[in-house]
Amino acid sequence: MRFDIITIFPELFSGVLECGIIRRTLQSGMAEIRVVNLRDFTRDRHRSVDDRPYGGGEGMVFMPGPLFEAVEFCRGREEEFDGQVVLLTPQGEVWSQNLAAEFVTIPHLIMICGRYEGVDQRVIDNLVDREISIGDFVLTGGEIPAMVVLDSVVRLIPGALGHPDSAVNESFSTGMLDYPQYTRPAQYRGQAVPDVLLSGNHAKIEKWRKEQALEKTKRARPELVDKKSAQN
C-alpha cells in the first residue's frame, strides 16, 4: 500500500516513520510512505504556499497552485492512479475503526495536511475525494491527523501485526471496547490477577472477557452498546 503525505513540515514525520510497526512495514515493503514537501511546488523566491483570504478575515489560506502541482506529482500518470486524495480537516467525516478498515483496501492514499485557516476551496472541489476529521476539536495542522490515519491504517495491512487476530479482538472491531488485560506478576502490591485468567479454562476465560468488555463499554461508551443491540 502506498501513502503520500503532503505537508509544509516533513520533518515532523521522521520519528513516526522510524519506530515500531510502521518502520517494520516500510522495511518489509508492505507499505511505501513518501513525505512530500509542499514548498517544493512553489515558484517564488520565498517558497510561499499561502496568501490572505479573499473577502477579508483572519489568517492565511493555502493557495491552489502548489497543492494542485503536489497532488498531480503524487498521482503520477492519470491512468495509473488507483487511489484517493484525502484532506485532513475538522470539517470532514469523523475518523473511526470502520473507516480505517475501508481505507486499508485503497492501494494509494494521498493525504493533504492543512495549516493556518485551511486550503482554497478549489482544491477541495477538484482534487479531494474524502475529507477526514479526527474529532471535534481544532488542531494547528493536519500532520497529527495524518499520523493518526497512517498509524491506524498501516496496522491493518495484512501481515503488519505479529498475530493476525490482534486487529480482530480489540476495541471497536467487535463493536465493544476491549476487555482488561493482565500480565506477570500474578500479585502486585497486594492486587491479584483475577483467578479465572489463571484457571486455564478457555471457555470460562472467554465468557469473563465478554462480560468485562460489555461492562466497560456500558460505563465508558454506552452508545456503542445501544448501536450493537440495534444491529442484532
Ligand SMILES: C[S@@+](CC[C@H](N)C(=O)[O-])C[C@H]1O[C@@H](n2cnc3c(N)ncnc32)[C@H](O)[C@@H]1O
Ligand atoms: C487551524 S486548522 C483550520 C481550521 C479551519 N479554519 C476550520 O475552522 O475548520 C488548520 C489545519 O489543521 C488541520 N486540522 C485541525 N483540526 C483537525 C481535525 N480535528 N481533524 C483533521 N484535521 C484537522 C486541517 O488540516 C486544517 O486545515
